[in-house]
Amino acid sequence: MGPSRHADGVLLLDKPAGITSTRAMAMARRALGASKAGHTGTLDPFATGLLPLVFGEATKFSRFLLDSTKAYEATLRLGQVTETGDPEGAVKDVSDNIPISAKIEEVICNFVGDIQQIPPMHSAVHIAGKRLYEYAREGQTIPRAPRQVHVSTLEVLHSEGPLLTLRVVCSKGTYIRVLAMDIGEALGCGAYLIGLRRTGVGQFRLRDAATLEALAAAGPEAARERLLPVDTLVEGLPRLDLADDAEIRFRHGQVIDARVEPGPVAVFGAARGFLGVGEARDDAVAPLRLLADAPKSPDFA
Numbered sequence: 001m002g003p004s005r006h007a008d009g010v011l012l013l014d015k016p017a018g019i020t021s022t023r024a025m026a027m028a029r030r031a032l033g034a035s036k037a038g039h040t041g042t043l044d045p046f047a048t049g050l051l052p053l054v055f056g057e058a059t060k061f062s063r064f065l066l067d068s069t070k071a072y073e074a075t076l077r078l079g080q081v082t083e084t085g086d087p088e089g090a091v092k093d094v095s096d097n098i099p100i101s102a103k104i105e106e107v108i109c110n111f112v113g114d115i116q117q118i119p120p121m122h123s124a125v126h127i128a129g130k131r132l133y134e135y136a137r138e139g140q141t142i143p144r145a146p147r148q149v150h151v152s153t154l155e156v157l158h159s160e161g162p163l164l165t166l167r168v169v170c171s172k173g174t175y176i177r178v179l180a181m182d183i184g185e186a187l188g189c190g191a192y193l194i195g196l197r198r199t200g201v202g203q204f205r206l207r208d209a210a211t212l213e214a215l216a217a218a219g220p221e222a223a224r225e226r227l228l229p230v231d232t233l234v235e236g237l238p239r240l241d242l243a244d245d246a247e248i249r250f251r252h253g254q255v256i257d258a259r260v261e262p263g264p265v266a267v268f269g270a271a272r273g274f275l276g277v278g279e280a281r282d283d284a285v286a287p288l289r290l291l292a293d294a295p296k297s298p299d300f301a
Contacts, residue, residue: 007034008056009227012209015043015051025053027212032227033220040065040201040233041172046087049073049198050206054233060289061233061277064264067172068202068236073157075195076164076180082192085120085177095189098162105156107186108166112154116146117178149174164191169200203235230291231274234266240278240285242269251275255286264288 011032015024021042029037038059040052049072054062078098083089099107127142153169168176177193184191199206215223238261246256247269260280267275267285276290 007032007036007224007227009054009058009230010204010232011053011055011227012204012206013051013053013215014206014209014211015048016212017046017048020045021051024051024212028053028215029055031212031215031218031220032223034224038062041070043198044086044088044177044196047196047198049196050201050204050209051198052201052204055227057291058230058233060291061230064234064237064277065202069152069200070170070172070174070198071153071200072168072170072176073195073197073199074166074168074176074180074193076166076183076191077194078162078164078184078187078191079189080162080192081181081184081190084192085181086193086196089192093190097189099187099189101156101159104159104164104187108154108156108183110186111179111183112151114148114150117149117175117182118146119144120175120178147173151179163194165195203232229274231266231268234264234274234277237264237266237277238280240265240267240280242267242275244270247271247275250278250285250287251290253287253290255284257283258285259283260285 011028013024013028015021021039025037025039032055034055036056036059038054040054040062043049043051052065079095080091081093082091127144150171151168151174153167155167156164157167158165168174168179170176176196180191180193197206210223210226215226240258240260242250242256250256250267251269251272256278258280262281263279265278265280265285267278269275274291277288278285279288
């Protein structure tokens with residue numbers, strides 16, 4: 001089946017290890033027969049788990065999921081350090097001084113709340129017009145300023161010998177590789193991340209995700225039935241419901257009088273449901289991102 005213009009929505013994908021997020025997105029796009037796709041934040045090739053993908057009109061609203069809280073299961077290898085903080089780098093330091101469980105519990109408490117992280121050299125952060133990983137490939141180390149992130153949950157799921165699995169709930173921009181290395185340093189034995197599985201992004205959960213194999217086996221029509229509505233991307237925004245006249249004017253790009261908390265707002269109409277996102281300020285809402293053709297609700301079909 002060829003590409004379909006009707007593949008609009010959010011797909012929750014369980015990304016396998018060994019491929020990039022971009023490759024996973026391309027494979028999912030083919031499985032759905034979709035012509036336009038994007039993602040809402042990537043996972044490293046070795047990482048697995050929840051990768052929300054957006055198709056068609058949903059690509060306009062993907063950025064509203066980028067700021068969402070993320071949840072992970074992270075497995076650390078204590079007593080070893082790699083050049084990259086993950087399995088892709090060579091081991092450079094080894095220690096037999098593996099701490100006991102009580103010490104681990106004591107140390108990880110220091111990494112809950114607002115913490116400072118230095119972006120790793122093997123990352124996509126831009127400095128002076130180049131990404132850090134480009135400098136790293138050239139053998140250069142660039143000074144990086146620490147950044148504040150927030151870790152709301154950090155708990156031990158399993159600990160046996162040098163392997164430690166943690167549940168992590170954190171803000172956007174948190175580098176789990178860096179968290180693993182910093183925990184290893186605080187424990188005095190070093191550590192690196194050997195496994196990472198993302199279990200949550202905002203309101204989305206891994207249990208609701210599909211594998212690439214399942215999508216391919218289902219066929220494009222059945223695979224597209226897994227798409228969640230576009231407006232699930234903006235569930236965290238304040239909501240504004242418009243009456244008929246205001247709905248028409250908003251859909252045509254006009255500013256609407258409305259008292260709403262300043263900032264982005266999800267806008268809905270009585271006749272067509274989700275219309276798009278507006279920007280609220282000074283008791284007015286201006287269209288920011290609109291659906292090309294807002295769907296009619298069943299009551300007004």
